[in-house]
Amino acid sequence: MAPAEESTKFEAYPMKSGDGPNSYAKNSTYQRGIVDIAKEILHKEIAERLDIEIFLSSNTFHIADLGCSVGPSTFFAVQNILEAVELKSQSQGLNSQISEFQVFFNDHTPNDFNMLFKSLPQNRRYYAAGVPGSFYGRLFPKASIHFFHASFCLHWLSRAPKEVSDKNSSAWNKGRIHYLNSREEVVEAYEAQHGEDMECFLHARAQEIVCGGLMLLIVPGLPHGASHSHTEAKGSHEVVGSCLMDMARKGIVS
Amino acid sequence: MAPAEESTKFEAYPMKSGDGPNSYAKNSTYQRGIVDIAKEILHKEIAERLDIEIFLSSNTFHIADLGCSVGPSTFFAVQNILEAVELKSQSQGLNSQISEFQVFFNDHTPNDFNMLFKSLPQNRRYYAAGVPGSFYGRLFPKASIHFFHASFCLHWLSRAPKEVSDKNSSAWNKGRIHYLNSREEVVEAYEAQHGEDMECFLHARAQEIVCGGLMLLIVPGLPHGASHSHTEAKGSHEVVGSCLMDMARKGIVS
Known part of the structure; x- marks a missing residue:
């Protein structure tokens, strides 16, 4: 397969650009x-x-x-x-x-x-x-x-x-x-x-x-045997997910 | 000399960015x-x-x-x-x-x-x-x-x-x-x-x-023997130069 074909079939959501207060940097x-x-x-x-x-x-x-x-x-x-x-x-x-x-x-x-x-x-x-x-x-x-x-x-x-x-x-x-x-x-x-x-x-x-x-x-990763729902990141994922769903309902993101 | 040292000692004025009507693209x-x-x-x-x-x-x-x-x-x-x-x-x-x-x-x-x-x-x-x-x-x-x-x-x-x-x-x-x-x-x-x-x-x-x-x-380049002042680009250089000097006088560019 040609190089370009392989690299364009994926979704791309990069980190926040620039160097402002909300940037990834x-x-x-x-x-x-x-x-x-x-x-x-x-x-x-x-x-x-x-x-x-x-x-x-x-x-x-x-x-x-x-x-x-x-x-x-x-x-x-x-x-x-x-x-x-x-x-x-x-x-x-x-x-x-x-x-x-x-x-x-x-x-x-x-x-x-x-x-x-x-x-x-x-x-x-x-x-x-x-x-x-x-x-x-x-x-x-x-x-x-x-x-x-x-x-x-x-x-x-x-x-x-x-x-x-x-x-x-x-x-x-x-x-x-x-x-x-x-x-x-x-x-x-x-x-x-x-x-x-x-x-x-x-x-x-x-x-x-x-x-x-x-x-x-x-x-x-998770320790062997730990439940998927007991990750330390659970709280932040739920907050971010809830915000995104609210924003989607309001048409701010799609 | 280290790579970075060599590449940072020059002035850099790139072409107009983006893809708007005035862009280089x-x-x-x-x-x-x-x-x-x-x-x-x-x-x-x-x-x-x-x-x-x-x-x-x-x-x-x-x-x-x-x-x-x-x-x-x-x-x-x-x-x-x-x-x-x-x-x-x-x-x-x-x-x-x-x-x-x-x-x-x-x-x-x-x-x-x-x-x-x-x-x-x-x-x-x-x-x-x-x-x-x-x-x-x-x-x-x-x-x-x-x-x-x-x-x-x-x-x-x-x-x-x-x-x-x-x-x-x-x-x-x-x-x-x-x-x-x-x-x-x-x-x-x-x-x-x-x-x-x-x-x-x-x-x-x-x-x-x-x-x-x-x-x-x-x-x-110029044909051998041609004067520096007889380049085809002379007109555009003079217009651009004159504009830049006017803009510098007005403080728009430095």
């Missing part, structure tokens, strides 16, 4: 915190698992941050990866092998890339590029990325499951935005959509990653 | 015409000069369009390059060698990349990326681009020569935006700036281009 300390928490694991895994053959076969190390939004969390994540790769390279006595880094910042096409580019760190030590499109499709040429990073974004499905908005379906969700406190059929519809999406995601990355490369995927 | 038929005129030369040069070793050493062909603005001209240029490379590959019996294309669209950081990404052709057969920064500095890792394209943009200097805005200099240009009908010292100041800029441009590209790759640079 000004309201993503939680996401930044996740990047900070993951730093230790990131360093450990790169030190233990990154194939040193990579350093011998390429002068440039390619990093892709999927679902990067507009920053600033993505810049901290990329910096952590870069430092960990340099440490690994040095620990192998290969200081001179990796001379340059190229970083691909990816998000949906309507993401505010203008804001992202404007806020790129002045002192960065990498070549930056923006890549528009859904990470549930192909984004990069074959075997071209050494390290994929996706933090707190894979819980965004490619689309709402069709059944949940079908009044004639047993999985109809009565206009709600989530499966919390819904019947089992609704939960199963979301599960099926997530399964389908993850298959697309992994299929695309399998083609794009360099042999010996790594992926770090940070995905919110 | 709606007012660039002249630039599109240049791309059309260059198509024949492009095909001929790629057929004759592109090193077929490139096809044997990489599965992906990397194209960069420098000074791409927001489209649509850049998309036609890229399509022309892609078709010419495919023809060359086929003519060498190497149909299966180049399987994928990756295209880097470059312009100043404040360029409207959001608009560019939104208007990417739906049926494109390449992976697209945007690269923010001045083409007078480094933009890409070493030996990473097979074909550079820069159409009708290298006449934009990295900055106005310092002397022309210095009242104490013999090259002071009295607030005008161009060297037309100016004294020889002004012309020399512009020439020196262009020379310095081109050295930076070629130095950067020399590091970034793959061995055996090609560059197509389309630059407006």
